[in-house]
Amino acid sequence: MSVTQQAEPVLRLVMTEEERALRETVFSLTAAFGPAYYEKANREKRSPVELWSALADGGFLGVHLPEEYGGGGMGLQELTAVLEETGAAGVPLLGLLVSPGIIGTILSRHGTQEQKDKWLRRIADGSMKFSFGLTEPNAGSNSHNLETTAVRQGDTYVVNGQKYYISGVDECDLICLVVRTGRSANGRGELTLLMVDPNAPGLTRQPIETVLEEPEKQFTLFFDNVEVPAENRVGEEGKGLRVAFDGLNPERILSAAVSLGVARYALDKATKYARDRKVWSTPIGAHQAIAHPLAEAKVKYDLARFAMQRAAALYDAGLDAGEASNIAKLAAAEAGVFCLDRAIQTHGGNGVAREYQLANYWFLARLQLIAPVSREMILNFISEHTLNLPRSY
Ligand SMILES: Cc1cc2nc3c(=O)[nH]c(=O)nc-3n(C[C@H](O)[C@H](O)[C@H](O)COP(=O)(O)OP(=O)(O)OC[C@H]3O[C@@H](n4cnc5c(N)ncnc54)[C@H](O)[C@@H]3O)c2cc1C
Structure with missing residues (x-):
């Protein structure tokens, strides 16, 4: 449907078969590259172009873009799934957030026919980056x-x-x-x-x-x-502020997906390690000091994911997603940092060993509390717009 129409948001609390298939496909496609590929690309300071092309070939860069411009005709909910799965498989792709995410949505909503023909199509097929x-x-x-x-x-x-x-x-x-x-x-x-x-x-x-x-x-x-x-x-x-905000709310929601991808990656590694590693008579995961923080991490991850799904559903329905996007962004950034920190702790000294590929995601997870919008500015937004409190600045 057209984004100018306002619809009841469709918030799926149970994953549909289509979403499961999308997630599984993107996860296995990305896992074939995996954390070692990501680390190598980072070390060589080059973009993961091979994964980008594979995602483009599968039609995943433009899942949320209109079909008439080569997109999948779905919504931001599907793009969050793509982004979360790449992160969960160890290759968080911030580039997806900007080019297809911010710019793709801005052009879909505000581009002229000519601009859409010239640029949107090429965002969807991965041949242009913004x-x-x-x-x-x-x-x-x-x-x-x-x-x-x-x-x-x-x-x-x-x-x-x-x-x-x-x-x-x-x-x-x-x-x-x-x-x-x-x-x-x-x-x-x-x-x-x-x-x-x-x-x-x-x-x-x-x-x-x-x-x-x-x-x-x-x-x-x-x-x-x-x-x-x-x-x-x-x-x-x-009138650019209004236009930019049509891209900035998706950016917040997609930043949440980056955090949640890292959270799941970390939690998955931590639980496997905690089941296997034995330093006394039982695996370390039997100690509640290890198990409870991981359980708490799972709770934080799930709550943040619901918040992200709500924000994406509101956005897809053409409704005001400002507050929900901010809440999702902050909840997910905090969940990402918490999950990764607990995963590192679970690994003891191995938490900082290159071989275990955990601590190298630290700054990326931590960054989500600063950019694209900081924790403090999110709390300012909620204080002012939701709670109607006076502002200090
Ligand atoms: C790795 C990276 C990539 C980036 N990529 C892009 C990009 O591609 N495009 C782009 O445009 N930008 C990009 N940014 C910029 C990013 O969006 C900004 O860093 C972010 O918005 C914060 O702005 P700032 O760094 O100027 O911090 P400042 O605005 O100087 O804020 C500094 C601190 O003060 C706090 N603060 C400021 N005002 C208030 C207030 N009123 N109340 C309470 N606290 C307050 C902030 O929360 C923060 O903690 C990127 C940043 C990083 C680090």
């Missing part, structure tokens, strides 16, 4: 502070400014850039989305070194009179 450029040095959590500007001159926008912490620019075909094109009466930035060629004259980039073990690199971008064709604008000029 980055998303929102954050700036002086506008992290506060997007209203964006200072990167675009000025319309005839058929072109001229962009000046700086973006910070933008992922995957070295391997993308276009950057979906959020820029300021004006200011409203109350001083807030009027935002616009432009698709920018990463190799356009006047655009330079500088890598940001991080301790993350994941394949995507992050960059600071400098825009010095970068020209962007006006036909590359997505949505109306000055």
